[in-house]
Amino acid sequence: MDKFLSGLKVAAGIGGVVLWAASQFWGILLVLLALGIQMYQNFSRMDREDAVKKLKDLGMSAFYPAVGILAAILIGGLIMAFTGYDPIRAYGALFYGGLVKNWHISLLNATPLIFTGLSIAVAFKAGLFNIGAEGQYYVGSMIATWLAIRFSLPVGLYIPVIFLLAGLSAAAYNIIPTLLKIRTGAHEVVTTMMFAHIATKYSTIFVRNNGGDPATSKHAYVTDAIGESNWLLPLKSIIPGANYRVHIGVLLALTVAVFIWYLLYKTRIGYEIRAVGANKTAAKTQGINSGRTIMTAMLIAGFLCGISGTTQVLGLEHKMYENLNAGYGWNGISVALLAGNDPIGVIFAAILWGILDAGGQYMARTTQTPSAVVEIIKGIILFLILAKYLYFWFGHKLFKGRRKAARGEAA
């Protein structure tokens, strides 16, 4: 049985990748199957007690996020009630919109966020804060748009090339800030942020030069559309009867998340990244070149942001807008923080953010509650989940009085 499963796993993994490379989208299902078998095997090899313990750990790691989210929803409701909106109706619309009516928009929102969240998580693991993810996202989008407008090769062949080039350019955009960090110690928060502003400013010029010039073009502030052969496959062309715009980018995002998890926890590079992030001096005594490791992490981070932009351009928008202001780079920071920089956690965090965004828009449309409420709820969720100490602090404040009273009785 075990041998059979292992064989199936390997066959599914290799076959899936081959099929997927031949732009047969369902190959990815086989890859996911292989991963599922791997997880099953991991659990079945463990003792019963170990398995229970591991599941308990998983449950505990979901506890703080759950409490934080519930408390944030409560506080958000209070804010709405105070400012004269009906929180129950608003929340009803929010969750109906995000989970039922527009669930596919939630997924569409989550797709680029998974990539940018991973990018920031990888950098965090190396002890760096890639706050300028937005800039790398723009670079990726621009390169992808530029390539996709100009050239097209036979079906499916060209798309991986675009992904690769756009990702590499975005990675290259990180080289200067990282070199400055390594050589002079210039803080990456300042430098990558400045690079992000430069890239967003440049995108305006880019859009104008690629068919969005208001003086000459019919469609101002938007680039020319890219050819249909360069679009990512929408799911509706595979699943009959589906009428939504979700594309295979979401599956790509999930695969990449699993890959990044593998990279961080099962490979030498990942080990070095985590070692440098945890303690630079200790890493050095192990013979790890911290400069090179930091560079690797930042290049991976840039690459991930680049393919985030590419997925969005090829999969959903098929063109690039000026002043799009989608903020996937900025939101990626929240997603990574929320997930505690865990690649698998990033998936859930991104989906939660996607649901809140999609639901927030539905809420604004149907109940006239400003969607900015959702931004505040997001901020509070982050705060409550990161401030783990908050719970001790509250406990201390709450129980101090009682303890004092108990001591008084004893005396």
Added chain:
Amino acid sequence: MEFVIELLSATMRLATPIALAAMGAAVCERSGIVNIAMEGLMLIGAFFAAAVALATGSPWLGLLGGIIFGGLFSLLHAWSTVTLHINHTVSGAIINILAAGLTRFFMVEFYGHPGSSDMVQKTLGDINCAVPLLSKIPLLGPVLFDQSPTVYFMYFFVFFTTFLLNRTKLGLHIRAAGEHPMALETLGISVRKIRYIGVLYSGLLCGFAGSFLAIEYGRFFTEGMTGGRGFIALAANVSGGWTAVGSFVAALFFGFIDALQLKLQVMGIFKIPPEFFHMLPYAATVIAVAGLVRRSRPPADSGNDFSIEKEM
């Protein structure tokens, strides 16, 4: 000559918000707290300055409102870093996100739409007070002493912050909290309290800087109007070696680049898209940080969490 005076005068004016925030950052980091929340604090300050000025019609009350709300919001950063022991950078990032969300929410609440607020009728920029006699000095006079009142406030804060840090007992405590907090704690002085004061000081100055953007430099509040100035101020503080005077000088450099790009745009000598000019201040920031950072030493304990329990 006319051109030089105009350029330098604009330099002073554009350096003001960056210098104010950078001096706040100097005090904050000297007390041991890294403050990347300044972008958000400035945004909150800008919003409330515009809102109060619109509601009361007085730009002075608007300035006061901006300062107070900037200070109040900074207490959240102090609470989360000092009391709740969250990583300083992470807390700063959350506060920036929260500030963007809050100002958007308030925009919809107060004015019924996101984006920009109504125009303020009378701004601080409209009040021009040339200092008698001094403003008659050739070159320096019009540049330094023919400005709006906020610029004079900025001069005052350069002196005040330097005095506070180097000549007062509180300043000594602030510096000790950033260099060797345990030593301060052994003397019976609460490191927490000192760090709260440091963050609050930067919050008040960021509120001031935000007010400047909304009701001196501009006439209304726009979402995201700070445009990275909080981070430029952070860079100015680092380049200036964590001192008030250094921050001021570095801010002058950024102000000069900003003034230069505006002038070049207007003159239209170079036939390139205006966005290239907009990029200049950001590029200059990268260069300044890269070139100057090695020569200055950060406060030893800045960015580290402090809790007595851990030290013992």
